[in-house]
Amino acid sequence: MKRREFIGEACKFAVLCSAPLALSTLQSCSDVENENTDFVSDDDFIDVNKNFIEFNLNQAPFDKLKEINGSIATNGNDFDSKGLLLFRQSENSILAFSRRCPHAGASLDAFNNGSSRCTSHGSEFNLSGTPTRGPAKSNLVQYKVEINEDTIKVSK
Ligand code: FES
Numbered sequence: 001m002k003r004r005e006f007i008g009e010a011c012k013f014a015v016l017c018s019a020p021l022a023l024s025t026l027q028s029c030s031d032v033e034n035e036n037t038d039f040v041s042d043d044d045f046i047d048v049n050k051n052f053i054e055f056n057l058n059q060a061p062f063d064k065l066k067e068i069n070g071s072i073a074t075n076g077n078d079f080d081s082k083g084l085l086l087f088r089q090s091e092n093s094i095l096a097f098s099r100r101c102p103h104a105g106a107s108l109d110a111f112n113n114g115s116s117r118c119t120s121h122g123s124e125f126n127l128s129g130t131p132t133r134g135p136a137k138s139n140l141v142q143y144k145v146e147i148n149e150d151t152i153k154v155s156k
Pocket of ligand 1: 101102103104105106118119120121122123134135136
């Protein structure tokens with residue numbers, strides 16, 4: 001076998017060997033995204049407009065927020081076109097951030113173990129909305145939250 005033929009065959013072998021690994025990696029990335037994110041649609045809110053969102057913790061998609069450390073992500077809506085990241089921090093505190101990644105605008109996953117991840121380029125954010133892993137360099141947009149028994153109002 002000539003040198004050129006050998007190199008060609010070696011390259012084909014390398015591509016064939018790496019394809020299953022690449023497919024498996026892509027599959028596991030999409031599984032992680034689905035596992036960590038519970039999407040909430042407009043119909044689940046009491047009210048949603050440009051200034052605020054209101055919802056009831058007793059309604060199914062929000063019941064995760066009744067437990068401390070529970071987190072959900074909403075779909076985009078009139079209040080925030082990328083949707084919200086919500087996290088139950090304590091009995092009296094729920095955190096609300098935009099799901100828009102400050103790096104290039106992709107959607108973030110709900111918080112998992114105190115961290116929200118952007119599946120686009122891998123940035124991660126802590127519960128203060130601060131990036132703990134790049135490439136993002138700026139904080140998430142954070143919203144105000146009022147808790148009135150089971151009714152939650154998120155505003156700008
Ligand atoms: S868009 Fe989120 S890390 Fe790039």
